[in-house]
Amino acid sequence: MNNDGRPPIDDIRMRGFGKLTPVSEAIETIDRQRGDIGTETIGLSSAANRVLAGEIIAPVNVPNFRRSAMDGFAVMASESTTIHQIVGEAKPGRPYRGSLQPGQAVRIMTGSPVPVGVDAVVPVENCRSTSESVELLEPIRKGKHIALPGEDVRTGQKVLEKHRILRPQDIGLLSSLGISEVTVIRKPHVKILTTGEELLPPGTPPTEWHITDSNSVMLRALIERDGGTVLEAKQLPDNPEMIRAEMGSTGWDLLLVNGGTSVGIDDHAPRVLQSLTRDIIHGIDMKPGMPTGFGMLEDQRMVFLLPGNPVACLFGYDLLARRALRRMAMRSLSLPYAPLPVILRDPISSKAGRVDYVRLRINFDTNEATPLPLSGAANLSSTVMAEGFVIVEEDSTGHEAGCQVIARLYE
Structure with missing residues (x-):
């Protein structure tokens, strides 16, 4: 053990993962972690798509006269x-x-x-x-x-349940009851750190050996979809002390470190996180996204390590980090992609124990789907050309051509 009681740091750089954590175990660990992060009171004009902190009881009749x-x-x-x-x-x-x-x-x-x-x-x-x-x-x-008075809503009637996501008609009903403010779950504050000497700012034309950061803008949109708000998105060089300082900073509820999470010589984030927490999971049996990881700091805040390859980053976020964020935001943990039964035109092969993320081209006239190759985690265009995806669970070795699977649609 180290002097602070933590286990010794295992440096896996340039050696690879000795053991991979099953996705199911990683999800169970996330689900044991922090939930509700507090509430705030806001006006109705800002309440759309927010999560109610408590039930709403009607204070008056609607209508209140004949x-x-x-x-x-x-x-x-x-x-x-x-x-x-x-x-x-x-x-x-x-x-x-x-x-x-x-x-x-x-x-x-x-x-x-x-x-x-x-x-x-x-x-x-x-x-x-x-x-x-x-x-x-x-x-x-x-x-x-x-x-008659109370024909629409009666005084004392429960009109909205706790943890309901407010829709436009809900807000209209609240206004009709004379309610001008509601108490909602506070949006989790998420910080994005993107590491890599090769990266240019988002939207910058790539030059020579440099590539443009696409992940931070993608993650921002995903975070907002899932009920969070981006506190800050920052680019860092491959410098362990700078990464350590950001992990130790305050103000954020969830930290996403993108890039520098694998086993390369400059992949410092896993060792930095391991030095700050007693419990870290790094290396998950999923494809793409094996270098995904996460840990919890002593103050109960979670840090996620997401691969730099864009498709792996997307899958690592959607499968794991999204779940942690939506738990804090008190939102449904289900994947926010519409399901559609489809028939596979080609087979999908997988390895028992591993979870695979397979992009699909879908013919909506026949509901037939053609799997795209599993390789190419750096090619974000595969998720743009695809209409959806299927997740091959860890207890499966794949699917034969002609069988029905549940696709999830990119919408």
């Missing part, structure tokens, strides 16, 4: 007469202030308060009217076309 459900004429249903004198009108926000007497009617618009004494509204299409009187062309039924 109102007309139709444009027409408000009358007394107990009357037998069909011709009524029009004594006034009611509009939304401008009620008729008097009380109806027998033989009288009030012209009324949808959403208007129903006058005292009125117990039915006859739609305008079932009437024949002049400026002074109206003839009713159908029998009157008590309560017809009148919305």
Whole structure:
């Protein structure tokens, strides 16, 4: 053991992984880690797609007064007469202030308060009217076309469950209840570190032996999809002390280190992370993405090591880091890609114990899918040309041509 009680650091650089962790074990480890990271109160205008921290109970009735459900004429249903004198009108926000007497009617618009004494509204299409009187062309039924207080929502009714992701109609309902602010799960703050001497800033034309960073912008979009917010995205050289300083910095809830995570001589991030935590998983039985890893610092914050190859980075994030982020954000842990049953045109081979990420070209007319090669983790274009992917689980050795699998669609 080291002086601080941690196990000695195993330097796997230029030697390869002696043992790979099964994906299922890695997922179980992630699911034992930190969850809820706190709440914040925000206005309704910012609440779309946020996660409610607690249930919502209606403080008032909706509607909170009797109102007309139709444009027409408000009358007394107990009357037998069909011709009524029009004594006034009611509009939304401008009620008729008097009380109806027998033989009288009030012209009324949808959403208007129903006058005292009125117990039915006859739609305008079932009437024949002049400026002074109206003839009713159908029998009157008590309560017809009148919305009662609480007909939509009742006081004390539970309207939204805890941890619901707020949709536009949810926000509209909250506003109708007079609620202007909601308490939601705070968005996890994610920091992205991209390492490598060969990298140029995102969007910069590649030159000579340099390549352009594509992973940080891809990760930013994935993080925002999964309910997080990017605190900072920073490029670093292959310098272990600079990597250590960033891992030890404050303000972030989840740290993604992209690149420098494999077994090359300049892949420092795994050794730095191992020196800061008692528990690190590095080297996972998945293809692509074997150099993926993660660990938890003493303050319970998680650091993920994602490969620099773009497809491996995407798969490592979606399979593992996404899960940790969505747990903190209190969102569903299911893959956020629509499922589609497809028939394989060609076989897929895999190794027992390994999880494979196979991109698919899909013919949506026939729901047939053609697997793209498993190799080429550096070729991000394979995920652009593909309509979706299939994950071959660790208990499978692949799928034969002609069998049905569940594809996940890139959307």
